[in-house]
Amino acid sequence: MHRLFPALIALAIALAVLLSSVFIVRERDLALVFALGEVKESISKPGLYFKLPPPFQNVVFLDKRLQTIENKEPERIQTAEKKNLLIDYYVKWRISDPRQYYVTFGASDRGAVERLQAQIRDALNAAVNVRTVKDVVASERDEIMREVLNAVAARARPFGVEVVDVRLTRIGFVPEISESVYRRMEAERKQEANRLRATGMAESERIRAQADRTREEMLAEAYAKSQAIRGEGDAEAAGVYASAYGKNPEFYRFYRSLEAYRNAFSSENDILVISPDSEFFNFWSQTKDSR
Structure with missing residues (x-):
């Protein structure tokens, strides 16, 4: 028993020396190995490392995380x-x-x-x-x-x-300049708002003028087309009248006189001061004589 005691002490010392000679560098650490106060090695990779036991060497860990x-x-x-x-x-x-x-x-x-x-x-x-x-x-x-x-x-x-x-x-x-800064910012925003408002008004006037010009052009074009169509209609009507007149001039004169009578006496209050022998009553008198 007395012989085992020194052996156990020696084993404990050896184990302590071994443990003091081993160190682990973690993922988040950096290690500096010192020998008598002087940096001998810098370790940045994680793992198991060995060194001399204190006081010959010791290790200082630093945090390498962000x-x-x-x-x-x-x-x-x-x-x-x-x-x-x-x-x-x-x-x-x-x-x-x-x-x-x-x-x-x-x-x-x-x-x-x-x-x-x-x-x-x-x-x-x-x-x-x-x-x-x-x-x-x-x-x-x-x-x-x-x-x-x-x-x-x-x-x-x-x-x-x-x-x-x-x-x-x-x-x-800071409090002493907040009010002045806010006032200046407000003035700048108002100036920008007025500029945008003026730009918008100018653009609206331009659009309105363009619309008016387009409207006038469309009206003028439509009027020109209507006049052309009316002229064509009048020419065609004149042609029809001329053709009818050429076929039976006497009937045409009679028809025109009837239209004149209708237009002249369309109202009960219409009064004409005209000689009965006037050419205007030519067919009127003929009609009375035929009766």
């Missing part, structure tokens, strides 16, 4: 018009070089977050200070985000940090 920074309070940034804006943002970043990252910030990400926030403030100031409120809020917002991303990514790269994305989530006005 991380997010959101500002707790809006950044107060001044525009080219000397007006302050309140800007909220978020940043997506991750560790690209674990050795350089550890040398710069250590194992904690607090230093990296503070450094990135300071760089974002500087980049936002540089991008917003040269633009107007309208540019920042509306027309050049995407360009500002690209400028900030490029600037922060270039400054963070030497520290072993990759900045993946920068987004401006909200842009607001």
Whole structure:
């Protein structure tokens, strides 16, 4: 029994040494192997690895996942018009070089977050200070985000940090300029509305004039066609009358006289002052004589 005790102690020591010499790198981790305080190896692939037992070598793990920074309070940034804006943002970043990252910030990400926030403030100031409120809020917002991303990514790269994305989530006005900005926006919208209204009125007048011109052209064309048809009808009627007159001139004269009598005495109140011997009563007298 006394002989087994030292053997068990030796086995326990050997097992402890073996366990301290084995480490696992997970999918979400980066590993730095240190030997007497100096980085000997950087491991980014997951798996089972071996090292010398402490104090000869030890391992520090870093998170390689994509991380997010959101500002707790809006950044107060001044525009080219000397007006302050309140800007909220978020940043997506991750560790690209674990050795350089550890040398710069250590194992904690607090230093990296503070450094990135300071760089974002500087980049936002540089991008917003040269633009107007309208540019920042509306027309050049995407360009500002690209400028900030490029600037922060270039400054963070030497520290072993990759900045993946920068987004401006909200842009607001400080209370002292909100009213003036709203009034100016209202005036711009009214000006645009008046411009559109004037354009619409001009277009309506153009359409109305075109419709009137088309109407006049159609009426003139229809009148010309009606006159042509009436002329053709009159010519055909004249031809018929002429043909009838040629066949029996005496009957034609009689028929025309009857029409004249009908038109002359169509009303009881019609009065004609004319000689009874007039040619107008030629057939009238003949009719009476025949009776």
